[in-house]
Amino acid sequence: MTSVDSGATSMIEISKFDGEDERFEKQLDDLLDDHAEANGTPFDPQTVGFVARDDGGAIVGGLYGWAQLGWFFVKLLALAPEARKTGAGGRLLAEAEDHARSEGLAGVYLDTYEFQAPGFYEKNGYREFGRLPAAGGHPQRIWYSKIFG
Numbered sequence: 440m441t442s443v444d445s446g447a448t449s450m451i452e453i454s455k456f457d458g459e460d461e462r463f464e465k466q467l468d469d470l471l472d473d474h475a476e477a478n479g480t481p482f483d484p485q486t487v488g489f490v491a492r493d494d495g496g497a498i499v500g501g502l503y504g505w506a507q508l509g510w511f512f513v514k515l516l517a518l519a520p521e522a523r524k525t526g527a528g529g530r531l532l533a534e535a536e537d538h539a540r541s542e543g544l545a546g547v548y549l550d551t552y553e554f555q556a557p558g559f560y561e562k563n564g565y566r567e568f569g570r571l572p573a574a575g576g577h578p579q580r581i582w583y584s585k586i587f588g
Contacts, residue, residue, distance in 0.1 A: 482507055489534045491527045502531040511539035513549035532563050546586040553579040
């Protein structure tokens with residue numbers, strides 16, 4: 440635990456906890472949301488997902504993300520091994536892009552690791568705009584966007 444003189448009348452203590460704490464996460468979200476709202480740029484995320492099913496109706500993948508502040512963020516895009524290389528991934532991205540366009544958003548952005556699917560996103564018209572380099576034996580993380588225009 441560390442203490443920091445905040446310049447106010449009391450000290451602020453910093454402590455670590457391990458594991459998940461949904462109440463704490465909600466409190467942090469609320470702090471960020473309140474600040475954004477006070478500055479006239481409310482986050483107000485609009486979540487949406489698209490499901491990929493096989494012929495028998497079983498879920499073999501999907502895409503999940505949200506629209507926020509004029510952009511659509513793809514949080515997750517995943518396919519079961521048998522659904523890869525079938526065009527399903529490109530169709531999921533196209534659905535997300537169509538949704539974003541219909542909402543008047545500027546474009547779509549996402550991230551992936553170097554061992555996942557950078558070539559897939561580039562093939563689908565996404566352009567790299569940022570990268571965390573490989574370091575300490577950890578893989579690169581790459582951010583992509585597709586701007587509508």
